[in-house]
Every structure is written in C-alpha cells, then in structure tokens.
Amino acid sequence: MDRPGPLDAIDEKIIAELTRNARLSHAELGQRVLLSRNAVRQRIDRLERRGHIRGYTLVRGDDGDEDVASALVLVYRQDRMRGGDVLAALKRIPEVVICDVLSGEFDLMVRVEAATLERVKGIWEQIAQMPGVRDTVTALTLSQVVNRR
Numbered sequence: 581m582d583r584p585g586p587l588d589a590i591d592e593k594i595i596a597e598l599t600r601n602a603r604l605s606h607a608e609l610g611q612r613v614l615l616s617r618n619a620v621r622q623r624i625d626r627l628e629r630r631g632h633i634r635g636y637t638l639v640r641g642d643d644g645d646e647d648v649a650s651a652l653v654l655v656y657r658q659d660r661m662r663g664g665d666v667l668a669a670l671k672r673i674p675e676v677v678i679c680d681v682l683s684g685e686f687d688l689m690v691r692v693e694a695a696t697l698e699r700v701k702g703i704w705e706q707i708a709q710m711p712g713v714r715d716t717v718t719a720l721t722l723s724q725v726v727n728r729r
Contacts, residue, residue, distance in 0.1 A: 585630055590615065594623055595632065649697040650721040653707055655688040656714040666712045675703055686717070 587595070593613045597604060606617040606624070613620065627633045657666055670679050670690060678691035690707065694700045700720070708716050 587632065591623060591627060591632070594620065594627070598624075598633070648693050648695070649700045650691065650693045651700050651704065652719045652721070653690040653692060653704055654686040654717040654719075655690060655707065656716070657687045658712050658714050660687050666710055669710055670707070673703060673706070675699065 590613055594609065597609055597612050604612075606620045610617045610620040615623070624633065655666070666688070667679065667681075670676050670688075673692075675692050675694040676690055677693050678689070680689045681687065682689055692700055692703050694703065697720075704716065704718050707713060
C-alpha cells in the first residue's frame with residue numbers, strides 16, 4: 581500500500597459519489613466528476629493503494645440485521661509489543677469487522693459479526709487458540725441501540 585497523500589477536489593468528489601452509491605460504473609462516475617472512464621479507474625486504483633478506499637462492504641437492510649450475531653472479544657496477548665502475528669491472523673478472518681489496539685488492561689478489542697451464533701463461537705475459539713493470545717473476555721451483543729456507520 582502506498583502512503584496516504586492529500587486528496588484533491590476530484591478525489592473528494594469520487595469518494596462522495598461512491599459513498600452514496602458504490603455500484604456506479606466508472607463511466608457514470610466519470611460523467612459526475614467530469615473525467616474519462618479510464619481516468620476515474622486510475623484514480624480509484626490510486627485511492628485504494630493509498631488506503632483512502634480500504635474495502636467494499638455489504639450493508640444489509642433493516643430486516644436482515646436481525647440475522648447477524650455479533651460479539652466483542654477483548655484479547656490479552658502474550659507480548660503486547662511483539663504481537664503482530666495475532667493482528668495478522670485477525671485480519672484474515674472475514675467476520676472480524678473491527679480490531680482496535682487498546683491502552684489499559686486489554687490489548688485488543690475485536691468485533692465479530694457472523695451469520696450464526698455458532699460461527700461467532702467458532703471464531704472466538706479460533707482467537708482463543710491463536711499462538712500469542714494469553715486470554716480473552718467475550719460479550720455477546722444482545723441488541724444495538726446506536727449504529728452510526
């Protein structure tokens with residue numbers, strides 16, 4: 581990944597348009613930001629390389645949200661400063677939607693969202709058995725009151 585650089589006005593417009601509708605074709609996006617289809621593709625590629633666009637996410641409708649089981653897993657690592665293997669392993673689990681490095685008592689806060697409670701349990705077991713993980717504390721989400729994503 582390239583180092584993030586400053587965004588120009590066209591990059592900002594591209595991100596704004598993709599935020600509203602990530603399924604826009606390069607041609608339609610080009611019409612909206614007054615660039616050719618190829619120029620839009622090159623800019624999107626650059627924005628991805630620089631980390632301004634980090635992924636594409638499926639957001640389910642209100643009726644589908646009830647089907648998602650989620651949990652917060654607080655992780656203690658064996659070695660807080662050299663625990664990069666744990667971070668790399670967590671990045672490879674698609675259901676890990678957030679992983680924050682914390683100050684204080686716990687090392688990591690991991691949010692897991694999966695289709696079933698059984699899958700959440702399997703991911704928790706996988707995290708607990710990772711080399712470099714000393715202990716975990718897990719809390720299942722019962723309901724969501726605020727979601728500003």
